[in-house]
Structure formats: structure tokens, C-alpha cells
Amino acid sequence: MKPTFASHLDAFGQWRLETDARLAALARFAREHDLLDDGSAEWFEAMRRRLSGEKLMVAFVAEFSRGKSELINAIFFSDKGRRMMPASAGRTTMCPVELGYDAEDPVGLSLLPIETRLEATSLAEYRVQPQAWTWHVLDLANPDEMAKALAEVMRTRMVSPEEATALGFWDAERPADNPPLSADGQVEVPVWRHARINLPHPLLKRGLVVLDTPGLNAIGTEPELTLGLLPQAHATVFILGADTGVTKSDLDIWRDHLSGPALARYVVLNKIDTLADPLSTPEQVQQVITRQCASVAQTLEIPTENVFPISARQALAARLTGDAQGLVQSRLESFEHALSEGLLPRRRDNLAQASWSGAQQFQQQLTRRFGEMRRLHADQLHELRGLRGKSSGKVQLMIQRVQAEAAEFEQCTARLHAMRSIHARMLRSMLHDLSSERLRQEVDVLQQVLGGSWLPLGARKAFVDLCARLRELIEQAQQRNDEIHAMLVASFSRLNAEFGFSLVADVPLDVRKYTDDLNLIERNYVQYLGLSQAFRLAQPGFQEQFRRMLISRLRVVFETISNDIELWNKTASAQVDSQLRERRRNFKRRYESLDRIQSASNELDTRLQEVQAQDERVLQLQTRLQTLMDQLGEMADPSAQADVAQVPQPSAAAIEALSLDLNLGQVSDVPAAGETA
Ligand SMILES: Nc1nc2c(ncn2[C@@H]2O[C@H](COP(=O)(O)OP(=O)(O)OP(=O)(O)O)[C@@H](O)[C@H]2O)c(=O)[nH]1
Numbered sequence: 298m299k300p301t302f303a304s305h306l307d308a309f310g311q312w313r314l315e316t317d318a319r320l321a322a323l324a325r326f327a328r329e330h331d332l333l334d335d336g337s338a339e340w341f342e343a344m345r346r347r348l349s350g351e352k353l354m355v356a357f358v359a360e361f362s363r364g365k366s367e368l369i370n371a372i373f374f375s376d377k378g379r380r381m382m383p384a385s386a387g388r389t390t391m392c393p394v395e396l397g398y399d400a401e402d403p404v405g406l407s408l409l410p411i412e413t414r415l416e417a418t419s420l421a422e423y424r425v426q427p428q429a430w431t432w433h434v435l436d437l438a439n440p441d442e443m444a445k446a447l448a449e450v451m452r453t454r455m456v457s458p459e460e461a462t463a464l465g466f467w468d469a470e471r472p473a474d475n476p477p478l479s480a481d482g483q484v485e486v487p488v489w490r491h492a493r494i495n496l497p498h499p500l501l502k503r504g505l506v507v508l509d510t511p512g513l514n515a516i517g518t519e520p521e522l523t524l525g526l527l528p529q530a531h532a533t534v535f536i537l538g539a540d541t542g543v544t545k546s547d548l549d550i551w552r553d554h555l556s557g558p559a560l561a562r563y564v565v566l567n568k569i570d571t572l573a574d575p576l577s578t579p580e581q582v583q584q585v586i587t588r589q590c591a592s593v594a595q596t597l598e599i600p601t602e603n604v605f606p607i608s609a610r611q612a613l614a615a616r617l618t619g620d621a622q623g624l625v626q627s628r629l630e631s632f633e634h635a636l637s638e639g640l641l642p643r644r645r646d647n648l649a650q651a652s653w654s655g656a657q658q659f660q661q662q663l664t665r666r667f668g669e670m671r672r673l674h675a676d677q678l679h680e681l682r683g684l685r686g687k688s689s690g691k692v693q694l695m696i697q698r699v700q701a702e703a704a705e706f707e708q709c710t711a712r713l714h715a716m717r718s719i720h721a722r723m724l725r726s727m728l729h730d731l732s733s734e735r736l737r738q739e740v741d742v743l744q745q746v747l748g749g750s751w752l753p754l755g756a757r758k759a760f761v762d763l764c765a766r767l768r769e770l771i772e773q774a775q776q777r778n779d780e781i782h783a784m785l786v787a788s789f790s791r792l793n794a795e796f797g798f799s800l801v802a803d804v805p806l807d808v809r810k811y812t813d814d815l816n817l818i819e820r821n822y823v824q825y826l827g828l829s830q831a832f833r834l835a836q837p838g839f840q841e842q843f844r845r846m847l848i849s850r851l852r853v854v855f856e857t858i859s860n861d862i863e864l865w866n867k868t869a870s871a872q873v874d875s876q877l878r879e880r881r882r883n884f885k886r887r888y889e890s891l892d893r894i895q896s897a898s899n900e901l902d903t904r905l906q907e908v909q910a911q912d913e914r915v916l917q918l919q920t921r922l923q924t925l926m927d928q929l930g931e932m933a934d935p936s937a938q939a940d941v942a943q944v945p946q947p948s949a950a951a952i953e954a955l956s957l958d959l960n961l962g963q964v965s966d967v968p969a970a971g972e973t974a
Pocket residue numbers: 359360361362363364365366367368383384385386387388389390391510511512567568569570571607608609610611
């Protein structure tokens with residue numbers, strides 16, 4: 298039997314492949330007909346990378362021994378015929394374990410030694426330093442050997458309290474939270490800081506990343522996990538034991554790490570099999586489970602239907618032995634269903650929205666370009682028809698006129714040059730204020746304000762101030778891009794009026810929306826600057842790690858903004874280039890055809906036919922473009938998702954442009970495939 302989550306993810310993966318194929322067809326069509334400018338090519342590439350490569354991270358979080366690893370085994374690895382991730386009584390998983398698949402990396406297990414915590418280098422920075430990791434090959438054909446290798450994540454060693462303090466596992470000031478000392482005064486610490494498993498498992502190949510965590514106790518938790526990985530997970534699954542209910546340490550974990558704004562949170566009440574009681578009827582046991590779920594919901598302040606009672610162990614055993622009855626009893630499938638339903642449609646909607654709106658913009662751009670080509674064809678036909686029965690002297694005059702028009706048109710180059718340099722200057726200064734250098738400066742201000750001592754209240758205020766300054770940077774970028782937009786609207790309308798261009802400035806770009814991402818980071822980090830976390834701020838290396846992680850997360854937001862801005866501006870200038878090219882080509886063709894007509898009397902009809910044929914081709918391209926868009930729309934148009942059979946309508950702008958062309962009733966010239974200016 299195919300696990301529920303797996304089949305949902307399969308369907309989503311299939312959709313991504315199919316949408317990607319249709320986008321690829323659209324890009325290929327444009328490239329083959331020399332209709333793909335740099336900006337659009339970049340957009341297609343980035344969108345296709347997102348479709349094929351975007352990851353979906355699900356993190357499992359809980360106190361130790363609640364059954365995180367067992368649940369991961371049951372949901373994701375029951376096809377391996379045995380328990381893959383080590384799950385046993387007592388502390389088992391000692392370091393965060395990330396399961397995923399990256400085709401560019403070799404298959405295997407990489408482990409980062411715990412001693413790396415003595416350096417300020419963050420996990421994100423270690424990710425790109427393969428030499429820092431210890432490497433184990435995983436033999437896919439041999440699940441027993443694989444499970445043996447994965448047992449590495451359990452390894453620990455004994456160190457002195459001093460060393461444990463340096464590594465962040467011991468705090469003399471918080472004795473209650475410290476791990477027990479051994480008889481000879483030693484502390485048990487993990488051997489590894491982080492583990493990554495790169496595995497071509499079908500689910501992982503579909504972009505799923507699973508994060509298994511060690512029990513998140515107060516001391517020893519990897520800051521990167523709580524500040525970097527968990528906030529970025531698309532869903533977190535919080536696990537409680539039905540045998541223990543919500544304990545104080547469960548509640549601490551929930552409050553400290555999960556009350557933040559993760560996209561989706563699921564609460565699992567695991568081990569319901571332990572509630573079975575030979576002295577009670579099944580109905581009575583059921584009542585106990587229902588009562589437990591209600592009490593968990595009340596304690597965590599969430600709706601009861603968000604608590605899923607399951608038995609991970611029973612589910613794993615049932616799947617390994619093909620026991621359908623046992624699987625039903627484990628109740629795993631209703632949880633898997635909720636997980637898929639809550640996670641996948643949203644991811645799909647986001648991708649669909651991005652693909653469709655980008656493609657529509659591209660279609661509008663091409664439609665405008667087709668309109669421009671047809672307008673030039675119409676002019677040319679008009680000119681040629683006017684030559685019927687005219688003397689060669691008249692043709693000579695026409696040639697002179699074309700030459701004069703071309704020379705006059707060339708005067709636009711100085712204007713274009715001026716516009717371009719103003720544009721480039723505005724863009725440069727705007728991008729400078731979004732650069733990672735600028736970010737680092739802002740974060741350094743935080744460091745300076747605080748000096749070496751990070752007292753919780755001071756740190757919190759300085760951090761909130763930093764976020765306010767960064768929001769200001771985003772606001773500034775928005776205003777500056779609006780200025781560029783206004784400048785382009787004005788320049789385009791002058792160029793259109795004076796030189797017969799048909800330039801249109803696209804809708805203004807919205808970067809203000811990225812303030813939401815910044816707010817999310819702020820809310821998340823502020824949690825770690827509260828009074829209850831004061832001891833963490835004092836831990837060795839924490840501040841430096843905090844700073845580095847903060848910069849790396851902020852950088853993602855600011856890079857996205859810069860990329861959006863660059864792409865928008867590139868697209869705006871690309872149409873100037875393509876129209877300039879089109880117009881020059883058109884002058885050249887007019888000149889050449891007049892020249893030929895002058896030398897041979899039968900040339901006129903041939904030329905008329907040629908131009909008409911070129912215009913026919915533009916019409917064909919237009920039809921082909923619409924067909925490709927219809928095909929993409931079947932997959933990606935969010936408004937058509939409810940009814941897949943519904944065919945997307947061409948946009949209003951496209952219809953307008955089309956009817957404008959039809960009114961002109963004539964023709965144009967399209968470059969042949971591969972032809973460039
Ligand atoms: N009875 C019962 N035992 C379970 C269930 N799920 C897990 N267990 C057992 O509970 C123990 C702990 O499970 P793990 O999966 O190792 O727990 P964990 O949350 O990963 O714990 P750490 O790795 O130490 O953080 C193991 O012996 C599991 O077999 C369940 O549904 N019922």
C-alpha cells in the first residue's frame with residue numbers, strides 16, 4: 298500500500314513536472330523565433346528552477362523520546378522494510394538530522410563534528426565547506442547497512458564540565474537544566490553537531506526535506522536550529538506522548554520555539570497504543586483519547602481538531618508487515634492526510650500564481666511586439682502599393698525619403714543614450730542600498746550599540762530599531778523604483794510621440810510586500826531576546842552566531858528584492874532595444890526593396906507578396922503563443938484551478954492589441970528563426 302503523504306506528494310511532483318514542461322515549451326518557442334529578451338530568459342530560468350528544485354521542509358520537534366524518529370520512519374521510510382532512523386527508549390537522536398536529496402551531491406551521510414561549535418562559523422557557512430564534514434557512504438541496496446551507518450547520529454562522548462561549558466552543554470548558573478554528571482564527574486555530549494543525509498529516496502527526490510531534531514532541552518540546543526532551520530520550515534510537527542500528556546518541558550519547548558509564526562503547525566499525540574487497557578472497553582479507551590486531545594488543545598491554546606492522536610510504532614509495524622487493520626488503528630493516515638492537505642495545495646498555489654502571472658506578463662510583452670511588427674508591415678505595404686505604375690524617378694524619390702526618415706530616426710539614439718544613463722544611475726544607487734555590504738553595516742550598528750554585553754532588554758530594543766531601519770530601506774527602494782517608473786513613463790511617451798516608438802512602461806513593481814518577510818524574521822528573533830532567554834545571550838559564541846545567522850536570513854530577503862528590481866528594470870529596457878532593432882531592420886528592408894524595385898520592374902509584386910507572407914507569419918506566431926498559454930493555463934492558472942477544463946481567456950491588453958492590429962488590416966516582417974539583428 299502506498300503511504301498517503303507519498304501519493305499526495307507524487308501528485309504535486311507530477312504537477313510541477315508538467316507545468317515546467319509547458320513553461321519550457323513557451324520559452325523554446327520564444328527563443329526559436331528570436332523573441333526572448335535577456336530579462337524574460339532570466340525569468341523563465343528562475344521560475345523553472347523554482348518549479349523543479351524548490352524544497353519543502355517538514356520539521357519534527359519535541360522533547361526526547363516522544364517518537365519523532367519513529368514517526369518519520371512510519372511516514373517516510375516504511376518502504377525500506379525496516380526501521381531506518383534509530384528510535385529507542387531514552388535519548389536517541391543526539392544531533393539535528395536533515396534528510397533530503399540534492400542530485401549534485403554524492404549519496405551518503407555527512408556529519409559535522411561538535412567541536413566546530415568552538416568556532417564562530419555558522420552552520421550555513423559550514424554547508425559550503427565539505428572538508429569540515431565527516432563522510433559515510435550509504436549503500437542503498439542494503440537497508441541493514443544503511444541503518445547501521447545512520448546510528449552515527451546517536452553517538453556521544455564524555456567530557457569534563459569545562460569542555461561541556463565551552464561547547465554550550467553546561468551552565469553552572471542553571472543547575473536544574475544541566476544533564477546529569479557521571480560517577481567520575483563527566484558530562485555526556487553529542488559527537489556531532491549536525492547530520493545531513495543525502496538520499497535519492499522518491500519523496501526526497503520530489504524536494505521534501507525532513508528535519509529530525511534531538512529533544513530540544515533548554516541547554517545545548519543548536520542556535521542554528523532554533524533561529525535558522527525551524528523558522529524556515531514550511532511545517533512543524535510537535536509531538537507529545539499520550540502516556541505523559543503535556544509536561545512542563547513539553548510546554549517550554551512549545552512556548553519557546555513553536556509559538557512563532559511557522560507556516561503550519563501540527564500537534565501529534567503519539568503512543569495512543571499505550572492507553573489500551575484490558576480492563577476497559579474500546580469505547581472507554583476512545584473516550585480517554587478524546588479527553589486527552591481536548592486537554593492538550595486547551596493547554597496549548599489551539600483548536601482540538603488540530604491535535605492528531607496516533608501510534609507511530611503501530612503504524613510503522615503495520616506498514617512493514619502490510620497489516621491494513623493495524624494501520625487503521627494507528628490513525629496515522631488521517632494525520633498524513635491533514636499534513637498533505639495543509640501543505641501541498643498552498644505550495645502549489647504559490648508556484649501556480651508565480652508561473653502564471655509571469656507568463657501572462659511575457660505574453661503581453663510579445664503581443665505588444667507583434668502589434669509593432671504588424672504596424673511596420675502595414676506602413677511598408679502602404680508604401681509599396683503606392684508605387685504601382687510609378688516612374689523610376691518617383692521610386693528614387695521614395696528611396697531618398699526612406700534615407701531621410703532613417704537619418705531622422707537615428708537622432709533618437711542620443712535621447713535613448715541619455716535615458717539609459719539616467720536609468721542606470723538611479724538603478725545603481727538603489728541597488729547599492731540593498732546590497733549585502735549595506736546590510737552588514739546596519740547589523741554592525743546593532744553590535745556597536747550593544748558592545749560586548751547583551752542584556753536582554755537592551756538587545757531587544759537595539760534589534761527592533763535595526764528592523765525599523767531595514768523596513769525604511771525597503772520603503773526607500775519602493776519609492777525609488779516608483780521614481781524610475783515615473784521617469785520611464787515620461788521618457789517613453791516623449792519617445793513614442795517624437796520617434797514613433799510604441800513603448801509601454803509596465804505596472805510599477807511592488808517590493809513593499811517583502812516587509813512581511815522582514816516582520817517574520819523580526820518576530821522570530823525577538824523571541825530569543827526575551828528575559829527567559831537571557832542565559833542564551835551569555836553563552837560563548839552565541840552573539841556572533843546570532844549576528845551571522847541574522848545576516849544570512851536578511852540577505853535572502855534583500856537579495857530577492859534586488860533580483861525583482863533588476864528583472865523589472867531589465868524587462869523595461871529590453872523593449873527599447875527590441876523596438877530599436879525592429880525599426881532599424883525595417884528601414885533597411887524598405888530601402889532594399891525599393892532599390893530592387895528600381896532595378897527590375899517585376900520586383901514590386903514579389904516584394905508585396907513577401908511582406909504579406911511575413912505578416913502571415915506574425916499572425917501564426919500569435920496563434921501559437923495563445924495555444925502555448927492555454928496549455929500552461931490548464932496547469933497553472935489559479936483562477937482555472939477550480940474547473941480544470943476552463944480555458945484561460947487572453948488578457949484585456951492582448952485583445953485590445955489584437956483588434957488594433959486587425960483594424961490596420963495589414964502586415965509586417967518577422968525575423969526568420971535564429972536571425973539576429
Ligand atoms: N508504545 C509506543 N512506543 C512508541 C511509539 N512511538 C515511538 N515509540 C517508542 O518510543 C521510543 C522513543 O522513540 P524515538 O522515535 O526514538 O523518540 P524521539 O522523539 O526521536 O527521541 P530522541 O531521538 O531521543 O529525541 C522508542 O522506543 C519508540 O519505539 C508509539 O506510538 N507507541
